[in-house]
Amino acid sequence: QQQVKQSPQSLIVQKGGISIINCAYENTAFDYFPWYQQFPGKGPALLIAIRPDVSEKKEGRFTISFNKSAKQFSLHIMDSQPGDSATYFCAARGSGDKLTFGTGTRLAVRP
Amino acid sequence: NAGVMQNPRHLVRRRGQEARLRCSPMKGHSHVYWYRQLPEEGLKFMVYLQKENIIDESGMPKERFSAEFPKEGPSILRIQQVVRGDSAAYFCASSPPDRFYGYTFGSGTRLTVV
Numbered sequence: 001q002q003q004v005k006q007s008p009q010s011l012i013v014q015k016g017g018i019s020i021i022n023c024a025y026e027n028t029a030f031d032y033f034p035w036y037q038q039f040p041g042k043g044p045a046l047l048i049a050i051r052p053d054v055s056e057k058k059e060g061r062f063t064i065s066f067n068k069s070a071k072q073f074s075l076h077i078m079d080s081q082p083g084d085s086a087t088y089f090c091a092a093r094g095s096g097d098k099l100t101f102g103t104g105t106r107l108a109v110r111p
Numbered sequence: 112n113a114g115v116m117q118n119p120r121h122l123v124r125r126r127g128q129e130a131r132l133r134c135s136p137m138k139g140h141s142h143v144y145w146y147r148q149l150p151e152e153g154l155k156f157m158v159y160l161q162k163e164n165i166i167d168e169s170g171m172p173k174e175r176f177s178a179e180f181p182k183e184g185p186s187i188l189r190i191q192q193v194v195r196g197d198s199a200a201y202f203c204a205s206s207p208p209d210r211f212y213g214y215t216f217g218s219g220t221r222l223t224v225v
Binding site for chain 1: 115142144146152153154155156159166167202204210211213214215216217218219
């Protein structure tokens with residue numbers, strides 16, 4: 001019940017295209033859903049986050065869509081750039097304060 | 112305002128030695144979390160601490176691993192009698208008490224057991 005399932009495992013997108021990464025969860029006690037970006041050799045960095053009372057949140061080229069009834073949320077990267085090439089992790093936070101992470105999506109944006 | 116500071120960045124230990132990983136949280140952050148990341152894998156929760164208290168250690172192996180966050184000084188993750196399978200990147204994160212505030216991660220300590 002603590003799992004967060006993330007797909008796809010890897011993704012290749014052309015420059016200027018839209019990158020879409022999906023996550024699903026089971027635990028209805030989760031109430032905070034952040035996305036993290038990680039470059040090789042670095043720690044994860046918070047990208048954008050959403051709470052379940054909102055269906056969409058946009059920050060620049062990054063948008064989270066949240067479907068509470070389906071227990072799914074997704075990250076959309078518009079106008080993807082080579083500099084966006086990284087590993088992306090979704091996460092969810094429950095009553096115990098700790099974050100449970102998805103398994104990650106390795107994104108490669110081709111020039 | 113310095114971020115989460117972890118040291119050392121790289122640590123090499125022989126099998127059977129002890130590894131001590133340090134983490135200084137961001138100023139104003141009272142919650143510390145340790146995660147382990149194996150190559151090409153996700154982040155696995157190990158332990159959650161507040162000052163002088165272990166709140167949740169459900170992800171930490173019962174033997175050889177311990178963690179502390181003393182009243183003064185950094186949080187320490189200690190691995191005794193290391194084995195090859197302990198080789199991984201260990202990340203520390205901190206957050207303020209506000210539960211809707213994301214974690215800030217350090218750059219990690221990459222432990223190699225030879």
